Amino acid sequence: MTPASAPPRTVVVGLGNPLLTDDGVGIYAARLLAERLAGAGAGVTVAESSWGGMRFLDLLAGFEKAIIIDAIQWRHGPPGTVYRLPPDEAVPTVRAVSFHDISLGTALALGKKLGIPLPTELVFLAVEAGDVLTVAEGCSPEVARALPEVAGLAMDQLAAWGALPEAGCTNSGSPGTL
């Protein structure tokens, strides 16, 4: 499962706003993942960003593989539901997403057009958010409960990519600890 060659240059980006209740779930998940990785000795970069679109390109440039974690309001499940989104669903049509920036899909297409080296594999993890308009630190309890699951999914993906050291030589296989 783990290739013998050098591990791929890999980044995990938590997106969101840590001052808007559940909007920050991507950031909190990234922080939890960083804690777990610290014990694993992996060369994975973990980043936080409140910006998407164009400004997001700077974070992804130069990496081969990327995991993106964000809040979502899909109403496909109760707050705290975790989705793993296939890339083509996550990168749909090309048009402006907000009035202030472009969508991730457009940003990636732009990067490609301009010859910026971008990840060839992207995995999107999203968590159904409840409250995203109240200025407060920390998620609601039902969303916070999803954090270990998200971090676990990210760890599994990193292992599948060979981005983690060989199992057995570190303590990377201890999911569920907080």
Add this chain to the structure above:
Amino acid sequence: MTQQTEHAPRAGRKISIDPITRLEGHGKIEIFLNDRGDVDRAYLQIPELRGFEEFAKGRLAEDMPQITSRICGVCPTAHHMAATKALDDLYKVTPPPAARRIRELIYASFVAEDHALHFYVLGGPDFVVGPTAPAAERNILGVIAKVGVEVGTRVIAMRRRIRSIIELAGGKAIHPVFGLPGGVAKRIRPEAQAEIRAIAADAVDFATFTLQVFDDLVLKNPEYVQLILSDAFTHRTHYMGMVDAQRRVNFYDGQVRVVSPEGTEVASFGAPQYRDHIAEHVEPWSYQKFCYLKQVGWKGFADGAESGIYSVAPLARLNAADGMATPLAQQAYQRYFATLGGKPVHHTLANHWARVVELLYAAERMKELADDPELCDPNVRTLPTQAPTEGVGIVEAPRGTLIHHYQTDERGVVQKANLIVATQGNAARIAMSVDKAAKSLLSGKEVSEGLLNMIEMAFRAYDPCFGCATHALPGEMPLEVRLRSLDGTVLKTVRRG
């Protein structure tokens, strides 16, 4: 977009344009059609963030530049700067000259980057690609297809280099950490100044080039000029913007000046007096508070000198000032007014041109500050000695006048906080713009994608801020148009994308 739509207007319907995507309720246009299929009234609904005052209460005022810069993902540097200036006022300290220059350099860089991003990425597609072009082409990729890959590369590279100034001088580009009461956290070293000077010089070239792009692709197209000048996109309101002692546009500091729809000065005030001039109105259909001029009064959503509605951001700033403080921007300013029929300019879509004029000013100001020998003076802090009570800080954010107001106890712990964000200053005029564009463009016509986009253009020109959530997964959701009868029954949901 509008792939599966039925176009013909039916009687008594409500059309919702929901352009913000991931989060329900984030900016939505509701259009009510009367029995004849004409637009009865159109509303733009913007949610307000809740709980900021409670969140701020009990925190140290000196933490506010960091906290407030995280509230909004769009203009963190504007909040950081407004909060920092409020701290100057709170502790009654004046930053040393070098600190003021460093702050203004960072701020001019931020405005330049933000304005450039808006022009090429957000506003540009409407004009460079065309307002009725298919949505799939009306984006930055369409712009690049029109202006060439090398221009795209130049835009991206320039943006990154301008941001590197903010990193060099301000710590972190995304959430700056430089602002302290009475100054900044670190000086600029002479070896960094050379690099900053080179970037600033390139920024001036880039801004000049951008003005040329606007000239070639917009002003030389009679259709676009006609659109800018059309009545559908015109409102005669008051205008607000910060000016220096010579009444020239200033983003960082000065007096807030207000001019009437005829262009005469009706107010000029410093930060502590803002409450004598700005009041907020509440409507039952929106959580947003609509700012108006207290001394003129709220007279409903109406144009004219009798109505207290005012506007902020590039169009308003150019109207509220007597000129620009740098030579190339001043030339551009004069040409702008000469072309658009004198002052004030009331055409909402002229915001795009005004934004490019301001981009040029920001770049020239960056260069002036970068070249200043005093920039590297190591004295960058005046230490506070007074017990704090109350402080107000005002800056011109890219999207308009931004006000931070804190009251504290003698230890500097916040007891009360009030923010008036830029988009609130434009809220009433945006509401009128959306209503007027819908009435002018939609009534009696088929609801086509191009027309819906032109209604969106009425508020995209202001670059309104919806507070947060600039990131989105998955990518973007389709725009939803909901058709309802007047009793609220959903007749049909149309999705574009």
